Amino acid sequence: DAKTTQPPSMDCAEGRAANLPCNHSTISGNEYVYWYRQIHSQGPQYIIHGLKNNETNEMASLIITEDRKSSTLILPHATLRDTAVYYCIVRATGGSSNTGKLIFGQGTTLQVKP
């Protein structure tokens, strides 16, 4: 089962920031937080990941709380093309038995409206 909790759906106005929350209260010290999105039935698209520091790239920013029990993905200026299902995934690092598989939950369906 997924180790994260996300709201099932959110709306955002085009041009505004979209803030997508994720709870991962049982996260371990060696687990990263990854965000992917899936537009319609396309393959999941990598967005960003982080361990404990906030991260930013050309797509989004990731804010991780100091206790690492929750995080927020921020799309600074949402467009209609950002309408998708967004998945927050915790992923362990290290360990010879860890094959790196991703465990997806139901994600948050973000609807960007004009």
Next chain:
Amino acid sequence: EPEVTQTPSHQVTQMGQEVILRCVPISNHLYFYWYRQILGQKVEFLVSFYNNEISEKSEIFDDQFSVERPDGSNFTLKIRSTKLEDSAMYFCASTTGRNTDTQYFGPGTRLTVL
């Protein structure tokens, strides 16, 4: 930018037939994965593959499924005798590393079993 490719994009088959889904991972990647997504459901891990052998498989990946990397570039998923419930999107993913590196997904193959 390098990307994972998958063929065919859509495969229609009769129940009981064998199908082979093909993937070309990113060229310097070493770890390979198959996931599936039944319509309206979440993305599920099937199998991971490294160094020419399966490193992990899920309960879904029973004896009807097999994977192969026949020629150093392609990565295939074979379903020996398809069932109606095998109808789904099948996604291939690859990564350079196992635990810390980002997985990149292909666009998927939609398998329809009649």
